[in-house]
Amino acid sequence: MKIFLDCILLFISIQLFSNNPENGYVITGSLTGFADSTKFSLKNLNTDEIVNSTILLSGKFVMEGAFDEGPELLWLYTNSTDRFIYTTLFISNENVVIKGDIKDFPSNLQITGSKIQDDYNQLLSLTKKYNHERDSLFNCSMKLPANEQDNKGKAIAGKIKFIDDTCFKLQLGYIKANLNTYPAILYLGYMKDNLPKDTVRQLYNMLTPEMKAFKLSKSIEIFLKDKIAEVGDPCYDFEAINPKGEKVTFLEISTPYILLDFTTAYCGPCIQSISELNKIFEIYKDSLMIVSFSADNKKEVWLNSVDRDKITWTSLWNGNGIYSETCIRYGVTGFPTFILIGPDRKIADKWTGYAKGMLIEKLKSLKKG
Numbered sequence: 001m002k003i004f005l006d007c008i009l010l011f012i013s014i015q016l017f018s019n020n021p022e023n024g025y026v027i028t029g030s031l032t033g034f035a036d037s038t039k040f041s042l043k044n045l046n047t048d049e050i051v052n053s054t055i056l057l058s059g060k061f062v063m064e065g066a067f068d069e070g071p072e073l074l075w076l077y078t079n080s081t082d083r084f085i086y087t088t089l090f091i092s093n094e095n096v097v098i099k100g101d102i103k104d105f106p107s108n109l110q111i112t113g114s115k116i117q118d119d120y121n122q123l124l125s126l127t128k129k130y131n132h133e134r135d136s137l138f139n140c141s142m143k144l145p146a147n148e149q150d151n152k153g154k155a156i157a158g159k160i161k162f163i164d165d166t167c168f169k170l171q172l173g174y175i176k177a178n179l180n181t182y183p184a185i186l187y188l189g190y191m192k193d194n195l196p197k198d199t200v201r202q203l204y205n206m207l208t209p210e211m212k213a214f215k216l217s218k219s220i221e222i223f224l225k226d227k228i229a230e231v232g233d234p235c236y237d238f239e240a241i242n243p244k245g246e247k248v249t250f251l252e253i254s255t256p257y258i259l260l261d262f263t264t265a266y267c268g269p270c271i272q273s274i275s276e277l278n279k280i281f282e283i284y285k286d287s288l289m290i291v292s293f294s295a296d297n298k299k300e301v302w303l304n305s306v307d308r309d310k311i312t313w314t315s316l317w318n319g320n321g322i323y324s325e326t327c328i329r330y331g332v333t334g335f336p337t338f339i340l341i342g343p344d345r346k347i348a349d350k351w352t353g354y355a356k357g358m359l360i361e362k363l364k365s366l367k368k369g
Helices: 002-017 115-143 151-177 182-194 197-205 217-225 268-272 274-283 299-308 325-329 358-363
Strands: 025-032 039-044 050-055 060-065 072-078 085-091 095-101 110-112 239-241 247-249 257-263 288-294 314-317 337-341 347-352
Touching (some): 025 085, 039 060, 085 095, 115 151, 115 182, 151 182, 182 197, 182 217, 197 217, 217 325, 239 314, 274 358, 337 358, 347 358
Parallel strands (some): 025 095, 257 288, 288 314
Antiparallel strands (some): 025 060, 257 337
């Protein structure tokens, strides 16, 4: 009876979603090696938001939705097995078909229907064998006894550096040969800080107007226009709105110190940091203002997180997400990112990530009043 009902549900879902809705995507999966009713989720890697989920029925699943603009970098994954299983998708609003077995994850699945994904897979294939070798070397280094760390450890580190340099050259070669593709722009954004600025400018100037309008190109444009803020630099001013809809100008905040917290609603470490931020807010309430800047794309997601986390300090949002000029100019590449700004309105410290006790330790030299 259960098999019959599963087949009925699968038939209905395929009928409902077999045609790609206007400006939407349909991802159809045909997978073996998984138990029936295995749950698969689709995560946006820029925001950590779970944008879709579905159940595998008789080896099939269908996901339907829509991206607001341009292609998105995603994880299709499941936690329903004894190991974390995922594959990376780089797709837009299009029909995508995924076929394979559990052993084909993450990089040997057959994924069709997306030219962007085809280009992305071509780029990944250039370094695939080197990545496996690098992982093997890294695992070997972690198992070395202490008395072999100096000699064998340094030798392994040298081999890893050679692999990293080789992969960098291969990826740069792909960018130059396939410049006006989405994966090339994605990787140029990743690599821009390690390239001469003149090289980045030359490549950017060769982009078509369409590709320059792509949201990932924004970080390259701002990188070429403005210096990314580092410790010792003056902080950048910006405007955003608070949960009441009021416009706030950042540098009008008058406390001696400001802790600028770049965050997203679905970021696990960001959520974990809330308790410690509350403590800091109380300890330094007369000398430091916490300002959380949300990199969420959707206003309702930001507002719901403010309510969920019971944020009592200043929370701001401008609707441009991780590609906002504010995030880019402050060099935000992961969440949470914290920027400590001193009384002279220069950046006193800057770090990414969170571990319990980190914030209190970072701020312990500040005066409390």
